[in-house]
Amino acid sequence: MLKAGPIWALGAMSGTSLDGVDAAMLFTDGERILEFGETGYRAYDEEERGLIRDALGLWPGDPGVEAAAEVVETAHAELLSQIAGADLIGFHGQTLAHDPGGRGTHQAGNGSVLAEVLGVPVVWDFRSADVGLGGQGAPLAPYFHFACAKRIKAEAPVAFLNLGGVGNLTWVDPSRSAPDAEGACLAFDTGPANAPVNDLMRARRGLTQDEGGALAAQGQADPAIIAAFLAHPFFYRIPPKSLDRNDFHALLQAVSHLSDADAAATLTRAAAEAVARGAEHFPLPVSQLLVTGGGRHNATLMAHLAALMPCDVLPVEAVGLDGDMLEAQAFAFLAVRVARGLPTSGPTTTGVAGQVGGGQISRPGV
Ligand SMILES: Nc1ncnc2c1ncn2[C@@H]1O[C@H](COP(=O)(O)OP(=O)(O)OP(=O)(O)O)[C@@H](O)[C@H]1O
Numbered sequence: 001m002l003k004a005g006p007i008w009a010l011g012a013m014s015g016t017s018l019d020g021v022d023a024a025m026l027f028t029d030g031e032r033i034l035e036f037g038e039t040g041y042r043a044y045d046e047e048e049r050g051l052i053r054d055a056l057g058l059w060p061g062d063p064g065v066e067a068a069a070e071v072v073e074t075a076h077a078e079l080l081s082q083i084a085g086a087d088l089i090g091f092h093g094q095t096l097a098h099d100p101g102g103r104g105t106h107q108a109g110n111g112s113v114l115a116e117v118l119g120v121p122v123v124w125d126f127r128s129a130d131v132g133l134g135g136q137g138a139p140l141a142p143y144f145h146f147a148c149a150k151r152i153k154a155e156a157p158v159a160f161l162n163l164g165g166v167g168n169l170t171w172v173d174p175s176r177s178a179p180d181a182e183g184a185c186l187a188f189d190t191g192p193a194n195a196p197v198n199d200l201m202r203a204r205r206g207l208t209q210d211e212g213g214a215l216a217a218q219g220q221a222d223p224a225i226i227a228a229f230l231a232h233p234f235f236y237r238i239p240p241k242s243l244d245r246n247d248f249h250a251l252l253q254a255v256s257h258l259s260d261a262d263a264a265a266t267l268t269r270a271a272a273e274a275v276a277r278g279a280e281h282f283p284l285p286v287s288q289l290l291v292t293g294g295g296r297h298n299a300t301l302m303a304h305l306a307a308l309m310p311c312d313v314l315p316v317e318a319v320g321l322d323g324d325m326l327e328a329q330a331f332a333f334l335a336v337r338v339a340r341g342l343p344t345s346g347p348t349t350t351g352v353a354g355q356v357g358g359g360q361i362s363r364p365g366v
């Protein structure tokens with residue numbers, strides 16, 4: 001049994017950009033954020049990243065998946081064992097494949113293994129129940145974004161934009177009482193964010209990212225490629241909607257004949273255009289777009305967003321939040337919601353028919 005009232009939960013996320021694992025402590029009752037706590041990061045080394053990359057697109061039982069899951073579990077065990085004081089752990093794992101309308105969703109890493117190793121109850125497998133009930137299974141951060149809007153005392157609608165490998169947007173009306181209240185949230189994936197430009201930098205320069213957006217800043221975006229990209233049926237779908245990391249593989253092929261700088265410029269502009277397209281779905285305008293995730297360090301991407309959006313575009317640090325840790329904090333928050341029987345997704349965040357409490361709990365010694 002969990003203690004009554006707020007508890008310290010430790011959340012961990014291994015994101016689609018495959019850089020490593022983020023972990024963060026959060027003091028919460030699953031409704032309010034009472035305190036932010038210790039954070040940690042554990043990078044994957046090249047060999048580990050290779051094993052995960054080789055398993056992208058694969059499903060449980062496929063060759064290579066066990067090896068990737070072991071990497072994920074080991075990295076999490078190493079990182080999480082260094083952060084003391086958690087009553088509960090929220091373990092997202094590593095998404096290897098995501099096909100909500102088809103085969104389902106697959107996060108590598110077994111929470112019951114971590115519960116044994118760490119001796120703390122672990123909430124994991126956050127997305128399957130939502131997908132099983134017909135939802136997108138993503139994004140799941142939105143109910144946490146609602147709590148963030150309350151925490152920063154927002155008085156009017158705001159939007160949170162996560163620029164990871166894939167982008168996702170949450171529109172929040174902080175005047176509502178809870179994230180599952182009518183009209184409180186609208187959330188969806190926007191399109192590819194950093195993944196295509198990372199893949200380009202790796203293929204052409206052997207680098208992991210376009211540092212600061214410097215290469216993109218030297219090139220010209222190709223308007224015909226951007227127009228073809230925005231004609232993709234994904235942009236005509238009414239949200240909620242979600243994406244797999246490689247759903248926009250054609251975009252990378254489309255820039256193959258361009259110079260390095262023009263290709264980076266095109267992919268970076270495309271990511272920003274996708275966000276602006278997504279923002280057209282907001283129920284009411286926002287005064288601030290609060291940006292989290294690694295893409296907020298890409299000055300070229302941020303400049304495109306500022307030019308395209310009819311509101312202020314700010315890193316979440318401008319309102320006192322930690323943009324490197326928001327996703328890890330989200331899974332700490334969601335773990336407490338699961339343990340307390342509160343929903344983690346609903347019709348306006350994943351398109352599922354009703355409110356869903358995703359996630360299973362593994363307790364040590366069970
Ligand atoms: N200084 C920087 N300059 C340019 N890009 C950066 C910088 N720092 C981070 N990024 C980009 O942000 C990415 C990491 O973002 P983040 O950690 O938010 O992704 P993630 O959590 O793995 O992905 P997701 O949210 O899709 O699961 C890097 O791979 C890189 O593309």
Ligand SMILES: CC(=O)N[C@H]1[C@@H]2OC[C@@H](O2)[C@@H](O)[C@@H]1O[C@H](C)C(=O)O
Nearest residue numbers: 095098138139140141164166168327
């Ligand atoms: C299936 C999956 O893992 N999706 C991730 C990914 O990374 C960003 C975007 O695509 C979002 O849908 C989600 O992650 C965040 C943490 C979420 O669920 O809110």
